[in-house]
Amino acid sequence: GENVEQHPSTLSVQEGDSAVIKCTYSDSASNYFPWYKQELGKRPQLIIDIRSNVGEKKDQRIAVTLNKTAKHFSLHITETQPEDSAVYFCAAAFNDMRFGAGTRLTVKP
Amino acid sequence: DADVTQTPRNRITKTGKRIMLECSQTKGHDRMYWYRQDPGLGLRLIYYSFDVKDINKGEISDGYSVSRQAQAKFSLSLESAIPNQTALYFCATSDTTGIVDPETQYFGPGTRLLVL
Numbered sequence: 001g002e003n004v005e006q007h008p009s010t011l012s013v014q015e016g017d018s019a020v021i022k023c024t025y026s027d028s029a030s031n032y033f034p035w036y037k038q039e040l041g042k043r044p045q046l047i048i049d050i051r052s053n054v055g056e057k058k059d060q061r062i063a064v065t066l067n068k069t070a071k072h073f074s075l076h077i078t079e080t081q082p083e084d085s086a087v088y089f090c091a092a093a094f095n096d097m098r099f100g101a102g103t104r105l106t107v108k109p
Numbered sequence: 110d111a112d113v114t115q116t117p118r119n120r121i122t123k124t125g126k127r128i129m130l131e132c133s134q135t136k137g138h139d140r141m142y143w144y145r146q147d148p149g150l151g152l153r154l155i156y157y158s159f160d161v162k163d164i165n166k167g168e169i170s171d172g173y174s175v176s177r178q179a180q181a182k183f184s185l186s187l188e189s190a191i192p193n194q195t196a197l198y199f200c201a202t203s204d205t206t207g208i209v210d211p212e213t214q215y216f217g218p219g220t221r222l223l224v225l
Contacts, residue, residue: 001168006151009149034213034214043199043216043217043218043219044152044199044216045216046213046214046215049213089151089152091152095165096142096154096157096165096167097142097154097214098154098168099144099151099152099153100151101149101150101151102149102151
């Protein structure tokens, strides 16, 4: 089955800096790659996703890139703000979805 | 997202007890999922259902069973609870009507389960 690895497990940045979280996946059949944000005590919520026929997608301060050949994808957050502090999960899916272990992002004011 | 609800929100039970967690959705979505979340392990899929008659095991189905009573309801049962099933459980839904690829999953608020 699919295996998703996510790095780093924790990330601390200064407000205004950029943050990058990277994921790799094992199943070349996976064709959908969402990113979820989970604030403390809350449910995961989708922040951005990308499909296998697209190499990059942007939504304001967040962007995701996908390299199908290398089987890795990344989340980029620019101009980070304290409210970006949360746990971020990547996932890869074909029929079912497998999640990475998560990255705890802390943005220091 | 009030369209996906889970009951109970918190539950404490004892080893060996049978327990059921319930999920309901008003989104009209066809697919429903059960995940468990453990610190440092992310979200792991327990079972998923493409429709009322189609139920599939996820990566960690041992010790769990499910029932899709209607399109809007998906229950997770622990037949004989054990302490290592202590976790946060999330239900999720997605709408794939007419679409082959999996779609965005919408999560319920979670059920925190403690097995003593």
